[in-house]
Amino acid sequence: AAHKLLLLPGDGIGPEVMGEVRRLLAFIEQKGLLSFEIEEDLVGGAAYDVHKVAISDGAMAKAHAADAILFGAVGGPQWDGVPYDARPEAGLLRLRKELMLFANLRPAICYPALAASSSLKPELVEGLDIMIVRELTGGVYFGEPKTITDLGNGQKRAIDTQVYDTYEIDRIARVAFDLARVRRNRVTSAEKRNVMKSGLLWNEVVTATHKDGFEDVTLDHMLADALGMQLVRAPKQFDVIVTDNLFGDLLSDVASMLTGSLGMLPSASLGAEDPVTGKRAAMYEPVHGSAPDIAGKGVANPLAMLASVAMALKYSLGRPDLADTLDKAISEVLADGLRTGDIYTDGATRVGTAEMGQAVVAKFETL
Ligand code: NAI
Ligand code: MG
Numbered sequence: 021a022a023h024k025l026l027l028l029p030g031d032g033i034g035p036e037v038m039g040e041v042r043r044l045l046a047f048i049e050q051k052g053l054l055s056f057e058i059e060e061d062l063v064g065g066a067a068y069d070v071h072k073v074a075i076s077d078g079a080m081a082k083a084h085a086a087d088a089i090l091f092g093a094v095g096g097p098q099w100d101g102v103p104y105d106a107r108p109e110a111g112l113l114r115l116r117k118e119l120m121l122f123a124n125l126r127p128a129i130c131y132p133a134l135a136a137s138s139s140l141k142p143e144l145v146e147g148l149d150i151m152i153v154r155e156l157t158g159g160v161y162f163g164e165p166k167t168i169t170d171l172g173n174g175q176k177r178a179i180d181t182q183v184y185d186t187y188e189i190d191r192i193a194r195v196a197f198d199l200a201r202v203r204r205n206r207v208t209s210a211e212k213r214n215v216m217k218s219g220l221l222w223n224e225v226v227t228a229t230h231k232d233g234f235e236d237v238t239l240d241h242m243l244a245d246a247l248g249m250q251l252v253r254a255p256k257q258f259d260v261i262v263t264d265n266l267f268g269d270l271l272s273d274v275a276s277m278l279t280g281s282l283g284m285l286p287s288a289s290l291g292a293e294d295p296v297t298g299k300r301a302a303m304y305e306p307v308h309g310s311a312p313d314i315a316g317k318g319v320a321n322p323l324a325m326l327a328s329v330a331m332a333l334k335y336s337l338g339r340p341d342l343a344d345t346l347d348k349a350i351s352e353v354l355a356d357g358l359r360t361g362d363i364y365t366d367g368a369t370r371v372g373t374a375e376m377g378q379a380v381v382a383k384f385e386t387l
Contacts, residue, residue: 034092154268
């Protein structure tokens with residue numbers, strides 16, 4: 021059966037990089053590798069201009085029906101003044117919330133050809149391939165009470181509350197173990213059990229989930245601060261890292277800088293598996309934003325978006341083989357010296373969005 025995809029290009033360079041997704045999907049179909057039923061809709065500022073909301077109910081219905089959502093980017097200075105609930109990011113937040121996308125997967129991949137642009141020594145990061153699995157819908161960003169109180173003596177008190185229930189930790193741990201099995205079979209769980217009750221429970225639940233059918237995967241526990249240090253000292257020791265919302269936010273940003281290519285990183289956000297159909301909501305998007313400074317010029321780097329399609333092939337469309345081929349095509353195009361402006365270095369061949377997309381498809385065909 022055809023896979024249902026929803027394309028949400030969004031704003032700025034979103035539609036430009038999504039154009040390269042269309043090119044790749046058309047090629048995959050034409051080769052008879054997969055068949056797709058492709059829907060498309062507006063999100064972000066583009067949706068606001070038409071519907072006065074950042075995502076319409078119609079687009080949400082398509083999102084619920086899709087096997088995978090491919091999201092470009094949203095935002096831009098022209099929507100700075102719109103009502104708070106209709107701001108471009110609200111579209112992204114509604115998707116995350118309604119589809120209950122609790123698992124945020126952020127790979128940190130260092131393509132050999134780009135190792136020299138890392139913040140670390142090339143030999144420490146060359147070939148780096150870490151997957152950070154961040155809990156996205158719980159923890160201190162959402163826990164109640166969440167208040168600022170005036171204490172009346174010139175002092176105020178701010179309270180944020182870290183809350184985690186067993187089921188939230190269990191389901192994110194399962195995502196991490198499942199991922200490790202199609203990677204290098206190793207999970208490192210990070211918390212602060214030495215100072216936080218939520219860290220103690222996190223450690224206890226991850227350990228219990230591991231015993232519940234995942235003992236073929238190697239599990240280590242590390243304190244989150246120590247893990248931050250190890251990430252910079254010797255990042256290649258890690259395969260899958262699973263952690264809470266706050267630590268995951270910090271650690272994934274640190275990891276992205278190791279790769280030297282912030283604008284090249286994909287991400288995925290996964291929901292729970294439907295117990296009846298086995299279907300799992302999933303949205304794939306580049307880590308970068310809408311880049312208003314270069315939008316409309318045809319120079320945006322489409323590789324983060326295309327690497328997000330590779331994640332969709334692997335985790336939603338049942339074709340890890342095609343995902344590997346696509347990742348390899350991206351890596352080889354870089355090795356051939358092709359560079360968009362954001363990753364350009366002396367002596368490389370400067371290309372635009374469409375040329376880069378075409379080169380990836382052409383390489384894909386040879387692999
Ligand atoms: P940004 O990621 O859009 O841009 C940061 C810098 O990186 C810019 O100089 C940009 O030109 C460059 N860049 C980013 N992606 C690139 C690509 N694919 N190819 C070449 N260069 C690229 O972040 P910024 O400037 O902080 O935010 C711009 C807008 O994007 C804002 O409205 C922000 O709210 C929104 N944004 C949206 C996100 C999303 O849709 N998930 C995530 C981050 C920001
Ligand atoms: Mg962040």
